[in-house]
Amino acid sequence: MISVADIFTVIAVSAGAFFFMAGSVGLLRFPDTLTRLHALTKADNLGLGLVVLGLMPRAGGLLPALKLASVWLLVLFTGAAVSQLIARAARDGDQDDE
Amino acid sequence: MTAAVVFGLCGAAAAGLGLYGAIANPRPLRKILAFNLLSSGVFLLFGVIARRGAVSAFSGDPVPQALVITGIVVAAAGTALAVALLLRFFKATGSTTLSAGALASIPADSIDE
Amino acid sequence: MTSDIILDCILAALVLAVGCWVIVVRDSFAAAVGFVAYGLLLTLVWVRLDAIDVALMEGAIGSGLTGALLLRASSRLGAKEQSAAAEQPGVMLRAVAALFSVIVAAMLATAVLYLPDPAPTLAPEAAANASATGMANPVTNVLMAFRAMDTMLEKVVLLVALAGVWSLARDRFWGARPGPRFRSDPKDPLALLAQTLPPLGIVVGIYMLWEGANAPGGAFQGGTIIAAMWLLAVIAGLTDAPPVSNRRVRLALIAGPLLFLIVGFGGLWLGEAFLAYPVAYAKPLLLVIEFAMTLTVAVTLGLLIVGPPDREGAP
Numbered sequence: 001m002i003s004v005a006d007i008f009t010v011i012a013v014s015a016g017a018f019f020f021m022a023g024s025v026g027l028l029r030f031p032d033t034l035t036r037l038h039a040l041t042k043a044d045n046l047g048l049g050l051v052v053l054g055l056m057p058r059a060g061g062l063l064p065a066l067k068l069a070s071v072w073l074l075v076l077f078t079g080a081a082v083s084q085l086i087a088r089a090a091r092d093g094d095q096d097d098e
Numbered sequence: 099m100t101a102a103v104v105f106g107l108c109g110a111a112a113a114g115l116g117l118y119g120a121i122a123n124p125r126p127l128r129k130i131l132a133f134n135l136l137s138s139g140v141f142l143l144f145g146v147i148a149r150r151g152a153v154s155a156f157s158g159d160p161v162p163q164a165l166v167i168t169g170i171v172v173a174a175a176g177t178a179l180a181v182a183l184l185l186r187f188f189k190a191t192g193s194t195t196l197s198a199g200a201l202a203s204i205p206a207d208s209i210d211e
Numbered sequence: 212m213t214s215d216i217i218l219d220c221i222l223a224a225l226v227l228a229v230g231c232w233v234i235v236v237r238d239s240f241a242a243a244v245g246f247v248a249y250g251l252l253l254t255l256v257w258v259r260l261d262a263i264d265v266a267l268m269e270g271a272i273g274s275g276l277t278g279a280l281l282l283r284a285s286s287r288l289g290a291k292e293q294s295a296a297a298e299q300p301g302v303m304l305r306a307v308a309a310l311f312s313v314i315v316a317a318m319l320a321t322a323v324l325y326l327p328d329p330a331p332t333l334a335p336e337a338a339a340n341a342s343a344t345g346m347a348n349p350v351t352n353v354l355m356a357f358r359a360m361d362t363m364l365e366k367v368v369l370l371v372a373l374a375g376v377w378s379l380a381r382d383r384f385w386g387a388r389p390g391p392r393f394r395s396d397p398k399d400p401l402a403l404l405a406q407t408l409p410p411l412g413i414v415v416g417i418y419m420l421w422e423g424a425n426a427p428g429g430a431f432q433g434g435t436i437i438a439a440m441w442l443l444a445v446i447a448g449l450t451d452a453p454p455v456s457n458r459r460v461r462l463a464l465i466a467g468p469l470l471f472l473i474v475g476f477g478g479l480w481l482g483e484a485f486l487a488y489p490v491a492y493a494k495p496l497l498l499v500i501e502f503a504m505t506l507t508v509a510v511t512l513g514l515l516i517v518g519p520p521d522r523e524g525a526p
Contacts, residue, residue, distance in 0.1 A: 077404075077407070077408075078408070081401065082400075082404075085399075085400055085401055099216060100216070101216065101219045101259055101260065102260065103323060103324065104216065104219045104220055104223050105223055105256055105259065106320075106323030106324075107223070107320050107323055107324075108223035108226055108227060109323075110316050110319035110320040110322075110323055111230075111316055111320075112226065112230050113315065113316060113319055114312040114315055114319070115227070115231060116230075116234075117308075117311065117316075118234065118309055118311075118312035119233075119234035121308035121312075122300055122305045122308040122309070124300055125239065127281070127284055127285060128234075128239065128242065130281070131233055131242055131246055131281060132234060134246065134273075134277060134281075135233060135246075135249070138249075138250075138253055138273065139319075141265075142253075143319065143322075145256075145257060145260045145262055145265065146323060146326075148260070148262060149260045149262070150326060151330050151331070151332030151334050152261070152332075153334045153338070155334070156334045156349055157261040158260070158261045158262055158334070159332040159333055160333075160334065160337050160349035160350045161333045161353050161357075161358070163262045163264060163265050163350050164350050164353040164358055164361075165358075165361075166262070166265050166268075167268050167350070167354065167429075168354075168362065170265070170268045170269060170272050171431060173273075174276050174277050174280075174512075174515075175368060175369050175372035175515065176372065177277050177280060177281075178280055178515040178516070179372045179375045179376055181280050181281065181283075182375070182376040182519060184284060185287055185288075186379040186519070188288055188291070192291065194288045
């Protein structure tokens with residue numbers, strides 16, 4: 001018997017997978033580094049967030065669910081910092097070329 | 099056709115790939131990469147043997163898993179030493195390949211200053 | 212063909228595709244990035260093989276540490292590496308290498324397909340002897356108790372590799388600080404990262420060490436995370452790598468293997484065997500050894516990445 005929680009998990013994880021695919025398509029198709037970073041943040045924030053949300057009902061308790069959420073928060077934080085660093089390097093690289 | 103067999107074949111193919119890369123690519127950095135690929139393939143084979151040794155209490159034989167853990171650490175240490183050697187070679191000769199011209203261009207007294 | 216096997220086949224095909232790319236691509240930096248991705252995919256493979264401890268190791272050391280080393284090397288070698296891409300070995304060498312590799316891969320694949328059934332295993336004996344240490348994680352039992360000799364020698368191998376890396380310094384730099392001096396810019400996001408993550412990372416590392424007794428984890432995995440946190444602080448310029456002649460650094464490096472040796476000889480002195488733990492004190496002894504090991508692993512792995520001493524002003 002398929003429960004509501006299982007349906008929720010499938011929908012949320014599929015939505016997350018869609019955002020990951022959108023981010024990958026953006027990475028491949030966008031013209032330069034800054035726009036590609038913009039596409040990747042969609043995968044990081046929304047994609048991972050939806051996957052984590054979908055896995056919450058299956059986590060088995062409050063503490064494992066909190067651990068999953070903390071994984072998402074850490075990825076968010078490091079992703080934001082690393083995107084800034086890459087963007088800065090890309091901008092400085094362009095200025096060196098000119 | 100179980101998961102273990104699928105990943106065992108994957109490990110065999112990875113070992114073959116790594117071996118090809120180690121022999122065919124002349125640049126030392128690529129050889130180091132290929133050696134890591136080769137060792138990961140061999141570790142996968144260990145993992146397959148561990149997975150097939152599952153009994154009712156454990157989901158895998160712990161002894162090959164422990165051997166792979168040790169192997170991963172030792173392989174990383176070896177890679178660190180190889181990379182340090184490569185960087186030192188690059189600093190001394192300015193070349194990233196092991197061609198004969200590069201080795202001959204090391205002045206005899208430059209290494210120890 | 213169940214859906215599980217199909218997913219496993221897709222994962223295996225992905226792993227091989229990335230592996231091919233790492234071997235074939237011309238740019239070395241791209242190959243190093245591909246190798247990091249390869250390591251992360253392998254982590255998934257290890258989870259599918261029900262070896263969570265190995266998955267943690269592969270993700271931390273196989274992909275993270277080795278990936279960082281190779282990325283740093285390929286960016287240091289830079290433009291020279293690009294121009295070296297032009298020289299290719301002859302067709303003859305590549306054909307022979309390909310033939311040899313295919314033969315070796317075929318032999319390994321045959322071995323996999325004809326593995327004995329039922330599979331020989333040591334799991335029942337590991338289960339039967341688990342009461343000797345009181346820990347529930349069988350891999351930790353094997354690493355720390357049943358094959359403790361291997362783990363001790365592995366520590367020594369790490370030390371020898373570090374000594375090898377240090378020996379590559381120029382004579383006048385001997386004993387100095389390794390690696391370049393990174394400048395710290397308080398407005399840089401890297402400084403923010405390096406101020407926020409290490410406390411979390413150290414807690415996670417110690418948690419992994421502690422949980423390794425009864426769940427997947429252990430000294431190596433925890434030590435690698437702590438080493439990564441230290442490296443983050445060094446790269447952000449918040450702290451500097453210590454000079455390699457620093458006495459406390461050297462004490463931390465030998466703490467792990469030294470404690471192992473002391474406990475080992477203690478077992479001999481108590482009349483049993485080398486590295487035999489007295490059953491009453493097994494768990495506390497193992498915990499002490501694991502703590503010392505985590506410290507050693509963290510310091511050794513961190514120093515292996517920063518490299519040989521490279522700066523003027525040896526103390």
